[in-house]
Amino acid sequence: MNAILLGATGDEVEPRTVVPRRVRLPRAGIDRLAALAGVSSPAGQMQSSARTLEGLGERLGGCDRADERPVSPVSPVAATTDGDAELDARLASVGLVDAGVPTAQGRAVLTVWHAAALAVELELLVSLDSGEARVRSWHRTLDDWVVCLSTSDGRDFELGWLSVEDWWLELGRAVHVDICSLCPASDAAPVPDVLETPWELLLASGEAVQRRRHDLLHQLVSDHSGSTVAGADRDSLGAADDSDVRRWLEQLERTSRGRLHAAVMGRGRHGRPGAGIVEWVLLPDGWRSLTPVTRDGCTRVRIERTGAVDLPRALSVLAAEVTA
Template sequence: MVTIDLTTPPARPTSLLDGIARRLALTLPELRLVAELAGGAPLPFDVVPDADEAVRADSLSGRLGEDRGTAEDSAYVEALRTLHDPHETLRRRGLLTDDGADPGVVGAVGLLATPRLALDIDVAAGSAQVKAWHRQSGGAVASLSTCDGIVFELAWFPVDQWTAELARVTAPPEDLPLGASQVPEVLDVPYALADAVGEAMRSGRSDLVPVLVGQSGGTVVADGAALGDAEAAAVVSALHAEGQGRLRILAAEVSERATTSVGVVSWVLLKDGWHSLTPRHDDGARVAVLRVDPADLPTELAPVLAQVTVREEP
């Protein structure tokens, strides 16, 4: 069995190419053509190959997690129709010859369809939303990502470069301002209270927050110290009010011998950057909120991968 250590920095590459992930931009038609040439490899999102463009758009947009209106849906379909024939564009780029598609591209798409470990990544920051799919098997990883469902980035790289690729996922947009936050670096909140305060604020009833805090049976702890009701109300309110984005990763082992087990990593983007959300059950149902940096994602993800990985019997 391959053990993946995401907490240790990758070894120094022996050559320039060893340290660089191969990246390629592909339109949806090009991606679908490469998948066909890779033996009909299924893509990690739902696209019906023989349906009309409208059906394909509905299917893909649903997988991307967006609720498109009629106008946006029509614009999406029209954008797909304006794309050039994928056979011509791939040939012009040297990715398709009479002998078939580029072996590296075909191999990457094939790996997307036959992984051992699978990560489905959903990141929203400001007005941008990105979906990414990372697939690993043996010593290789392939990733596919898109922000519009039309143009995709396909990448493939050695497994020891996975740490750096994961850090790319969480980099906040440069035009998104970050500053000071009212949420402390380490916060521990009863889950029921956090949920109730969020619902009250979404309903425009922030006046209920002090009441909810006062009626809560649990203590809000910030940086190791219990907070009074007024401080707790301000901090838990800020946790919801400051939200500028979110990240969710679903991790699973894909194997015939594996019983499907899904692990989850959840982060929220506040005024000062990312904070991880981790449920706790050792002292009732609580959620730990911890200030993190993009480079911390591999460390947060490593125990989740260990949790979902099936151990082979000796």
């Protein structure tokens, strides 16, 4: 049985679909598109925002700000410089502008960005064999649309839009890293698939390894003897020997090749903004998630093997929490 969608008059209408696109534009191109529509630039918002959740409400829709209302057709804006004309031609070639006016598709992209119901902001820092790479990828959703804006240098951007049904593919793509391209880690040893340790021990041991204070690392682990558990999965966790704990904690700090910070932002039933955080660390053999847990009244962290395909699920759990 096929579902039939009826319009306001009762007539059958075609369901709205989003044709996925991905285009590359310079920062000036993103700014020009926003200027033609009379709204603030998404690229400017990314560049001015620090890695913090301050101003959370302003990064979501629904605050009745002028640039969060649906972007309506505007009068043509003539190019005043050769640079503007070149940018207009570039935007026209990808279907975002026509005769100095944002197209329906261009307006939809900006509307989703400035009136998003849910936002995901990813920041990825990876140490590659060719040098360090820092990528920021911001995603905004509204109804059936998802708009994504990514950059690694703040000058060149990738702008994409797709159906919310295909969003999980884009999220996995954003954090996919070929481990063969990572900066080599000498004497890298395996870390258990699941490792759970006191939060204060993880933080203090990292500082000790950075300062090459192996005597301090030994003392820290001894002070928390028996409190770290490890195993192949959550159901097979067992107490770890202090010597193994010291080795694993040193590996986590010394061989780390990347970090992922992901923030999920949405509005709950009463319109209040909420947020959830995902933190991952990249080891030579792949990603590990860092999840705070409470056990016996103590704050601990679960370090668990994960992968790019697991990110959409982790973010969807947080999205359900912040919009409840």
